[in-house]
Amino acid sequence: MRLVAVQEQDFDAGALLGRLSGAGTGGLASFIGIVRQAPDGGLKALCLEHYPGMTEKALERLADEAEARWALTGCIIIHRVGRLEPGQNIVFTAAASAHRGNALAATAYLIDQLKTRAPFWKAEEMQDGTTSWVDAREADDTTAAAWNTPASPENLP
Amino acid sequence: MRLVAVQEQDFDAGALLGRLSGAGTGGLASFIGIVRQAPDGGLKALCLEHYPGMTEKALERLADEAEARWALTGCIIIHRVGRLEPGQNIVFTAAASAHRGNALAATAYLIDQLKTRAPFWKAEEMQDGTTSWVDAREADDTTAAAWNTPASPENLP
Amino acid sequence: MRILYFAWLRERIGKSSEELEPPPGVDTPRALIAWLRTQGPGYAKAFSDEKPVRCAIDQEFQPLDAPLGRPKEIGFFPPVTGG
């Protein structure tokens, strides 16, 4: 089972997980990214833009990589675009495998790689009326790159 | 939000995830363990027994540890007992945090620790009519113990 | 004290729990196992090999050589296999 989508509407995590629960699956891991309110409560919404066509190709490639690396029985990547308020879902990654370690590692891989290798851009709309583009985080590059080192996380619990 | 339960009935992963999606949560990770059919199709069911009272205490302690270690905004551990057929859910762990790495690590921690530190026992009921108790896996001890080493996984992606 | 048995220990002994008063000098789970072994063939079979036997004293995992104290409850079981 493979599902990759870029969409404005919300996703139903329970229904998506149900679709991954097939023959041979022993473990099913998932991650949901949610719009987080700023500590000062100042965030009104995130506006997410993407590169149609390229995004889908980039996400399919991440799914290919994860399936090949962890012998998955299925995986899902869904990313929302448009205007999203605090508390709303942004992104869903999930992976199913015979063994729990593979499902957990692949789920983390998908979200870590997506952050640096899929063409999405966030702007923050603040309560005070200002809007600004979010800067890329160097930590995300470091995290994504660590999957390519010899001590990469799939060798760990 | 904290929920720990041992129960015969199934759980609704979507509804559970919804309960973890609160203020301050930026990432929400989960793991579902599913009864896996044996490669030869010979498994009829798993029968899960536990130590009432002790189990709940053990799971609450794991939740305490995860919340303290990863600054969680919430976590859930649900383990089913009784007779479960291939394809059915056994266990659910989930963790919510401001940051994705914490949610992912805590979710993996909860399932890894549960496997060696909560008093559950599985018996396999086979299609040929035989039943046998499942042996503990040494790999589970190694995986659970690795969380206590200096290079423990929360320092990695 | 209340003694509980789980999984194949329960099956071999033929009961899931019982109230027993071990004799003086039984001061560790291992000593309790040695005494239980003398209580009948089911016990002898269940505890023939101590290696795969684990225990909890008042619902806390303890090594077989832990001081037994005066617990309300002691459980014997094989290594856990949940998850």
Added chain:
Amino acid sequence: MRILYFAWLRERIGKSSEELEPPPGVDTPRALIAWLRTQGPGYAKAFSDEKPVRCAIDQEFQPLDAPLGRPKEIGFFPPVTGG
């Protein structure tokens, strides 16, 4: 070729895409940026600093010094911030 702009590059240039035929000799994204910078104040502002500019040639990420070839489509954008 079709050129696409995203995020603050789109805002500064004032359009999300356009068809342009750069002059001969524009053989890398970096050279294309240098030429675009001469096409008006919006372009000059968008591309005043190349450092935060990333590109994709025919929907594949490429360094600014990659050979441009004869692409159907080239996209310019800041570092990605999805997830």
